Amino acid sequence: MCGIVGILDRFNNFSTEILNATVKSMSNRVNHRGPDSSGLWFDDKYGISIGHERLSIIDLSERGSQPMMSSDERFVIAYNGEIYNSEDIRTELSNYKVKFRGNSDTETLLEAIRTWGLENALNKLIGMFAFALWDKKNKTLQLVRDRLGIKPLYWGNFGKIVAFASEIQSFEEIPRVALSINRDALKSLVKYNYISSPLSIYDNIYKLEPGSILTIQPNGCKEIRKFWDVKHLSNNFNSYKDPKETEEEIESLITDSIKRRMISDVPLGAFLSGGIDSSLVVALMQKESPRPIKTFTIGFNNQDYNEAIYAKKIAGYLGTDHTEHYISESEAQIIINRLPYIFDEPFADVSQIPTYFVSELAKKSVSVVLSGDGGDEVFAGYTRYIWSSQYSNKIKIIPRKIRTVISDIILNTSPNITNKISKFIPNKFRPPQASDRLIKLASIFDIDDQSIVYNKLISQWQKPHEIVISEEGEEFKESINFESSKSNLYNMQVLDLTNYLPNDILTKLDRTSMSLSLEARVPLIDHRIIERAINLPDKMKISKGKGKKLLRSILSKHLPVNYINRPKQGFTVPLGDWLRGPLQEWAEDLLSEEKIIKEGFFDSSKVKSYWNEHKSGTFNRQNQLWSILMFQSWLSK
Template identity: 35%
Template sequence: MCGIYGSTIKYNPQQVKEKLARTSFRGPDATRFTFIGKNESIIFGHNRLSIIDLDPRSNQPFIYKHIHIVFNGEIYNFLEIKKQLQNQGYAFNTTSDTEVICAAYLEYGQDFIKQLNGMFAFVIYDEKKQLLFGARDRMGQKPFYYYLGKNGFEFASQISSIQLHHQNLSISSKAISQYLTWGNIPDPLSIFNQIKKLEAGYSFTLDLTSNTFSKSQYWDISKNNNSLFTGSYEEAKQELSYLIKDASSIRLFADVPVGVFLSGGIDSSAIAALASKSTNSKIKTFSVKFDEKGFDESKYAKQVADHLQTEHHVIHCNYSEGLDLIDNFSHYYDEPFADASAIPSMLLAKHTRKQVTVALSGDGGDESFIGYTRYKWMKQVEALYAIPSGLRKFAATLIGSLPYYKLKMIAQGLQKDSLNDLYLAISSGIDNSWLQNTNDYTNVSEVKYLKESNKNLVERISDFDLKTYLNWDINTKVDRATMAYSLEARAPLLDYRIVEFARSLPTEFKYQKNNQKRILKDVLYEHVPKEIFNRPKAGFTMPFANWFRADLKDFVLDTLTEDTLKQIPNINVKEVQLRINQHMQGTWNRYPLIWKLLVLKQWLDKNGNTFSIQ
């Protein structure tokens, strides 16, 4: 896990040092950069977090024959690929996966990325072909930003490395509205008009001779009917158990200490259980404890840890430390990002890093195994959309007249014309009438996954979430939170083999009679008692709703003044003020909107005077 940087734009060595220093937290073990190519016209830079082959021989930028590379991530099956290449006559001077990527590119061409099982973002400079070739992993676990303009090409793991010393950037008004809609900035956009993100599962080529840039998609979710697995439920359970155990096992491979994030929920417990079965060493597990009632799940994590006999560590989340992380939030996330669970994620990473350098997580289980509570709600609501729309909307009006904000939100949702529109509203905000613009910011290309005619409702919405919420939100949150403290997070359930296998299963294997994540639970229950998990599903967030009405009330009101709000494009200031007042009065939970605005205000305070909004 590292930070990569590169450019064909001319920068002097001091400027390059500063660009790398800006994100040095991603790789504190070694920082290097080189000027390569014809007339040294290409810059490759790297911040290294040493995980495999700790020897300096594996430092980057790395050279293998006529191939130069900067690489962020891990290739979990690199030993298998390496053996194949050795049989083809390739010799290796390191034990790193970086060298294997270079050799695989030489042997198999650009299609070699389809052989990779891992999380990655890399760029190769091929001296002979005079081109740059790069790719991002299938699920978008590793970030990749790039600038492409008349003056050249520039790329980095984080946007702040590109924006430093850059003279041709402007803040995107459209991206701000996308952020206020989704809580993040969807791929391929970024907060700057001129900088894009390479989408998950995509590769690119920049021909340096003709200066032509092209990108292509090398992986996607299957559009075929889901029921491709023809075996029995028991056979499917055995196969899933094998896949999770293998995915966990290969992610335990490292030359540094490894642990597991353990929330006490289904997903992380399954990873902890099967990771424990994959090693003779005692697994270290980590969880967060909150003081606020209704937010503390640490006792369940401890029950799982006690049963699995892990070396368990409980991290106490206190109010003051949470505030300190908020103050530094934009330094690490470096473009607006409004998932409040980023704060406890940073806290978890900060203290976990004291014990280990790599941590396995349970991310990806909800999207692949129909786990989110909203999926169950959508399935229940599906029947209402079979009745005449006029009758449904009349019922929604009656529900909306009741004095409970949750019922009012349900009523607003039921006014939507279709289930697809309803789920888009749930994902992006039921009521965005406070956004003052004529653009439909829910009209993203990923909507096609909601409209896939070969799949049923819950399969479609889980596909949509994999491409949007998981990619744009969860993976961004985890990458920035862990890399802020030089900790590598690995997610076995995001192994593409598990993602594809889950989508080959009949829906009833995953969701049957309101039993969500059925098959994943049954795999888990072979290792941990079912009774531990007989409780409602809990999220992973901070008690901001309460804090904004109490300890942080003055901070919110002093920060989000009328004058401040007028500086934010495309919002109706009066409508926003109304919603803030509703929250303070306790009549409506508006903390997600307040948090979005606080994060955006912090980012604009640090960048708005340098770059204009267009």
């Protein structure tokens, strides 16, 4: 994996020396993404300068160095990613008499573009990527991001210059550019705990959305177009297929996806949480490997949050070389102070903490890991899917007025009491974090419109404009629209695949792993799998109150059923307790009324009220407070 940066300065706002020095400084800011070597290419006539930081995974020689020029010297590329069908494409290119200098997938991609054109080449790729392509003939700059947004790419428009980078911190190195906080982005952060595309925390800087190509013409005109969109996938795959045949086809695709992602010239392992997704990835990896796969797990002493015991059991059954580490509160406190530096813009999914620790654990032994991320979105694993698909219609037999009364009682009961009540549920039936789940269920118990239910369940602050101070005081503009011809489940999956997955799950995985120069690969979101699975009937995704029906069935061929059928736990931490305990002093400082008023981003009275309610145990406000704490911490770095 790598880091890419660059500036297009057509009107020579900077001298060549300043331009290249700036790009070099931008590149240094993402050196952790590629510590093995650095490269710079420029053309002073057209004001283009491109930088690259390389993490060598395939072809460790200098022949894989970047920026790289095509064999006809027309194209220059700076590329971050992995192409898993590189050898297949090379074989096809050999029919066009293409001669390769090395074995890197960068050269494969470059020669594919030279031979077939950009979009035709992209359609052939299996992999993750973000890259900048300079066309010396047409004098165009094109920025490209992979179909699912696995690899990040930001771009900024500053008057007569355009800049791009793998991480937003690189833009801070550009002279004479004043960066200001985007208040809409801040509203997104407090609503979702992440900043949704195409917004970034700064005005005039944008995330290039997944599956997109940004083209900048010689006259400065810009065009963004999609080369792949999950919302427009054909349903033809599912014609006349019985469930058994479909399962076999999905299993074959997942197996092929994993085999391709196991190709590496450096040591490789896998994250293992003990859940369905990571267990399936590890089981299929171990099936393909003649040696025990290295697996890594993070645990907590609080059993409500601890999956390590399940991971250890599964690792033992599969015969992996397993390593686990239990996180202490003191370790968590240390890493929390580093989060603003690991995440280049504010990010507030608290599972960022265990994700960092499992990445750190893995990096001690390997340079590449496979992860089960994306399985929930593709195969319908989230609780919100199950609620909408299985239970939303059943509760309508209860009159809405009665549901509203029940909802109000639960929502106005203190967490201490709901925790005590949940303890009376037998262990066999009590899900992890039972009290939190009960409160979340109560918040939607009297809502019948499933698009509103979805919006409610993915939101922390329901009305972010009431907490974020902005001149207009406008509501946060969001587009949560269900396609009426599709099921509620399908609509939720597509919204998660286009927003939650790239902006939260994949951002978290990328920043934590790359901060340690560890490459993370995600086989369950191979686009071929999504194209086959997304339009499957709901009954093939959820059955008998359990999601991921297909994955469960495939995994049952490799693990005993009792290893598989347990309540979904989630990869999280006991944040509410930490904020009342070891993190209270840290939080108290960041949330001080004086500081909040002075900085002018949040309504200080609301922040104070929520913080006092949380400290007293009246309400659990951890999710609302964490986004504010992460922004405050980022702002203070």
